[in-house]
Amino acid sequence: MAVHSKKDTATTESQSALERNEERFRALIQHSADAIQLLSAEGNILYSSDSIERVLGYKPEEILGAGAAPYLHPDDLPLFLERFTSLLQMPGGQVTLEYRVKHKNGSWAWIEATGSNYLHDPHIQAIVGNFRNITQRKQVEERQRLLNEASEKLVSSLDHQITLQEIVQLLVPSMADYCRIALLDNQQQIKEIVVNHIEPEKIALVRELYEQYKDRASSSHGLQRLLETGQSELIPVVTPEVIAPLAQENPAVLPIIDALDLTSYMGTPLIVHDRVIGAITFSSIQPQRRYTNEDLAFVEELARRIALTLDNARLYQEAQKAIALRDDFISIASHELRTPVTSLKLYVQAVQKQLVRRGEDHLASSFTKMDAQLDKLTLLIRDLLNVSRIELGKLDFQKDLFDLNGVIKETLEQIQPTTSKHAIRIEGKIDQPVWGDKDRIGQALTNLLTNAIKYSPQADTIIVRVTAAQDAAVVSVQDFGIGIEKEHTNHLFDRFYRVNDPEEKTYPGLGIGLYIANEIIKRHDGTLSVESEKGQGSVFSFTLPYKSSTLSPRDVDA
Numbered sequence: 038m039a040v041h042s043k044k045d046t047a048t049t050e051s052q053s054a055l056e057r058n059e060e061r062f063r064a065l066i067q068h069s070a071d072a073i074q075l076l077s078a079e080g081n082i083l084y085s086s087d088s089i090e091r092v093l094g095y096k097p098e099e100i101l102g103a104g105a106a107p108y109l110h111p112d113d114l115p116l117f118l119e120r121f122t123s124l125l126q127m128p129g130g131q132v133t134l135e136y137r138v139k140h141k142n143g144s145w146a147w148i149e150a151t152g153s154n155y156l157h158d159p160h161i162q163a164i165v166g167n168f169r170n171i172t173q174r175k176q177v178e179e180r181q182r183l184l185n186e187a188s189e190k191l192v193s194s195l196d197h198q199i200t201l202q203e204i205v206q207l208l209v210p211s212m213a214d215y216c217r218i219a220l221l222d223n224q225q226q227i228k229e230i231v232v233n234h235i236e237p238e239k240i241a242l243v244r245e246l247y248e249q250y251k252d253r254a255s256s257s258h259g260l261q262r263l264l265e266t267g268q269s270e271l272i273p274v275v276t277p278e279v280i281a282p283l284a285q286e287n288p289a290v291l292p293i294i295d296a297l298d299l300t301s302y303m304g305t306p307l308i309v310h311d312r313v314i315g316a317i318t319f320s321s322i323q324p325q326r327r328y329t330n331e332d333l334a335f336v337e338e339l340a341r342r343i344a345l346t347l348d349n350a351r352l353y354q355e356a357q358k359a360i361a362l363r364d365d366f367i368s369i370a371s372h373e374l375r376t377p378v379t380s381l382k383l384y385v386q387a388v389q390k391q392l393v394r395r396g397e398d399h400l401a402s403s404f405t406k407m408d409a410q411l412d413k414l415t416l417l418i419r420d421l422l423n424v425s426r427i428e429l430g431k432l433d434f435q436k437d438l439f440d441l442n443g444v445i446k447e448t449l450e451q452i453q454p455t456t457s458k459h460a461i462r463i464e465g466k467i468d469q470p471v472w473g474d475k476d477r478i479g480q481a482l483t484n485l486l487t488n489a490i491k492y493s494p495q496a497d498t499i500i501v502r503v504t505a506a507q508d509a510a511v512v513s514v515q516d517f518g519i520g521i522e523k524e525h526t527n528h529l530f531d532r533f534y535r536v537n538d539p540e541e542k543t544y545p546g547l548g549i550g551l552y553i554a555n556e557i558i559k560r561h562d563g564t565l566s567v568e569s570e571k572g573q574g575s576v577f578s579f580t581l582p583y584k585s586s587t588l589s590p591r592d593v594d595a
């Protein structure tokens with residue numbers, strides 16, 4: 038009968054405890070979320086935990102003894118080697134690095150690896166690597182980067198032709214092996230397509246494929262379908278069953294699809310105000326790139342930004358066109374009108390003098406009225422001409438010190454004869470000269486006075502008040518007319534703005550008088566403002582600093 042000593046029993050117990058511990062550690066390593074590898078100083082794989090299969094698809098025995106370097110992405114290899122070499126010089130040291138490794142399924146997986154140098158440790162004698170697959174995080178980062186870069190390109194240019202080409206360039210190869218953006222015209226016909234393919238010689242094939250089915254009334258997949266339905270489409274794996282309906286519609290597409298090697302596809306329409314204006318498609322030719330719902334969400338966000346930019350570009354072009362149709366026309370028309378009106382005025386004045394001399398007073402007074410109407414026409418033409426000059430930044434100013442009282446008096450003398458109903462009265466005066474263009478100030482005042490007359494048909498008084506504030510003269514024109522509702526006062530100085538209520542429609546006008554007056558006062562560093570109440574009349578006031586900050590005698594906008 039064997040007799041065990043106490044010592045023997047203790048040794049056996051501690052041995053089995055040791056084994057249990059080892060088991061536990063092994064299980065810990067095998068089941069950890071990270072994969073663990075041991076590498077020799079030469080970079081060969083000495084051991085891989087089972088979890089390597091979850092991270093990179095390989096079974097441990099498949100890669101035992103292999104070198105790590107051949108699995109690395111060529112772009113990341115140099116940095117990996119540099120860090121590995123430096124780690125070899127650091128016993129006990131640690132290095133962390135992100136790089137791409139070929140997954141068993143052929144795709145590139147992003148890995149975050151921490152290597153620790155235990156070569157000197159007699160129990161380990163290896164570089165210990167911890168690996169974590171961070172492909173998903175990298176994809177999110179990459180999509181965000183692409184969105185940011187695309188957005189920058191989109192806002193930096195309104196020339197959409199260039200921008201769209203840059204966008205498809207940006208998306209290949211990181212998101213697609215080929216990518217298209219198509220735009221529709223107003224008749225819902227495709228007016229242009231930009232294409233980029235990872236292999237440039239295949240761009241022609243992509244175009245040819247589209248040519249084959251673009252005239253089909255309805256298409257089961259692809260660009261045409263996006264344009265017709267306005268719905269996104271995601272085909273994670275392109276199988277023969279997916280292609281079958283397309284081939285049935287038109288057998289000619291089969292060899293083209295074959296040549297293109299399409300493996301996965303997604304696309305989404307470009308939509309502005311519920312209208313499909315184009316579409317963007319992404320295609321993969323790599324078996325390992327399969328588009329997912331997250332990818333589609335990215336494309337939809339990108340499409341939203343592209344559509345918005347295109348709509349802005351369209352609005353901008355329309356506005357440019359409208360300004361160029363309208364302002365050129367106004368400018369030319371007012372120039373052309375000015376000459377005949379001036380000579381007409383000269384003839385009218387000559388005839389009027391003759392009639393007075395001949396004692397034909399009745400006829401003469403008709404010619405005086407005619408002359409006053411011609412003055413109104415002249416002012417209107419001048420305002421029209423000035424509107425286009427303001428738009429072009431070419432309203433010129435001849436600034437000097439001048440007597441404001443004199444300008445007010447002269448303006449009144451011109452305006453008073455145009456109304457038989459109103460008496461225009463001046464209150465106050467200013468004792469020092471002011472700086473500015475006296476003709477332009479006279480023009481601003483003229484516009485305020487003609488409004489005061491026009492918008493107070495029932496009243497008989499208009500007051501022009503002049504007061505001296507500390508730094509500026511203040512001129513106000515008060516009428517006792519129809520007044521203005523509060524909601525309009527913020528817009529009165531906008532170009533072409535007219536108060537739109539049934540009562541107002543009876544007053545003729547173009548909505549440019551206050552716009553010009555405001556521009557003139559602004560260009561003198563002054564401000565134009567209004568106080569008014571509906572039915573109570575209005576007070577329009579402007580300030581005119583004694584000395585403007587710009588003292589140049591001739592102030593012409595380039």
Ligand code: ADP
Nearest residue numbers: 488489492520535536546547548549550551575
């Ligand atoms: P217009 O008189 O040709 O319409 P303005 O630019 O001179 O253009 O004026 C813009 C609008 O402001 C006018 O259409 C009118 O509704 C309002 N307005 C201007 N001056 C007065 C005023 N003195 N009293 C009441 N409304 C005024």
